Amino acid sequence: MQIPTGKLIAIGGAEDKGTEVEKGEIHKNNLNFFELGILRRIVEEAGGAKTRIEVITTASMIPYQVGENYLNAFGKVGCVNVGLMHIRNREDLRQPEYLKRLKECDCVMLSGGNQMRLTAVLGGTMFLKTLLERYWKEKIVVAGTSAGAMAMSSTMIYEGNPFRAHLKGEVKITTGLSLIDDVIFDSHFEKRGRFVRLAQAVASNPACIGIGLGEDTGMIITEGNKMEAIGSGLIVIIDGHEVIHTNIADIPEGNPMSIENLHVHFCARGNGYMINERRFIEKMGKETTPIMTDVA
Numbered sequence: 001m002q003i004p005t006g007k008l009i010a011i012g013g014a015e016d017k018g019t020e021v022e023k024g025e026i027h028k029n030n031l032n033f034f035e036l037g038i039l040r041r042i043v044e045e046a047g048g049a050k051t052r053i054e055v056i057t058t059a060s061m062i063p064y065q066v067g068e069n070y071l072n073a074f075g076k077v078g079c080v081n082v083g084l085m086h087i088r089n090r091e092d093l094r095q096p097e098y099l100k101r102l103k104e105c106d107c108v109m110l111s112g113g114n115q116m117r118l119t120a121v122l123g124g125t126m127f128l129k130t131l132l133e134r135y136w137k138e139k140i141v142v143a144g145t146s147a148g149a150m151a152m153s154s155t156m157i158y159e160g161n162p163f164r165a166h167l168k169g170e171v172k173i174t175t176g177l178s179l180i181d182d183v184i185f186d187s188h189f190e191k192r193g194r195f196v197r198l199a200q201a202v203a204s205n206p207a208c209i210g211i212g213l214g215e216d217t218g219m220i221i222t223e224g225n226k227m228e229a230i231g232s233g234l235i236v237i238i239d240g241h242e243v244i245h246t247n248i249a250d251i252p253e254g255n256p257m258s259i260e261n262l263h264v265h266f267c268a269r270g271n272g273y274m275i276n277e278r279r280f281i282e283k284m285g286k287e288t289t290p291i292m293t294d295v296a
Contacts, residue, residue, distance in 0.1 A: 116174070
């Protein structure tokens, strides 16, 4: 089995909200960036302060504001070799400059916003083909936050109101950028109450591991299999491989689903998970969540 050489860093978000997919409305965006600790880790994994990072703002409806926010945030952690790719449509990708910059960078950062914009604009293009080839063959880091994280997998949630996610048909799934198979990412996981949304996606696609990314939290994925939790929040793993019963295939749309024997794991900083082995790892990373000890 071929093993990818590059790394993925999927982040739960907390900066650019872009388009609120559940409501189809554009809200005033909160541009407070996720904690700089995650950015430092991205820079470290990509090769240090002199690394070349290209930020792709395609998913966002406010790309120039988001781009400036990234420049400022990366600058705070000592990385100033950062470029912005404001790719708005498929016509933009005919510009040879973008492909050249993609081939020369050490890290690609996919911003938040609307994941459907990413797949609709990049899907089937030489740009995406080149990104995939570099990920599989070279030591490139592909990071994404919010929509940028959700678009990484082959199976992608693109819509689903969390208040109706228990009803069959309310969670919409399509094809993502296919950087990794057999997982489904969801972002802003606890804050927006998306547990049931991801559970329905897994029930419909039990070969996939559901990865619910909390805000200011991420997963570093190496070799397409080994995951390490980073950041200050929580990551929820939903595993449907040993589901005994689910009614999702038999009920009419609009009816509540049932699932038996769905496995759930909570990962904090330093915990890990092996996708292929479906195994929780207590100590995967160097940094772990502090443990209280008795003081004599």
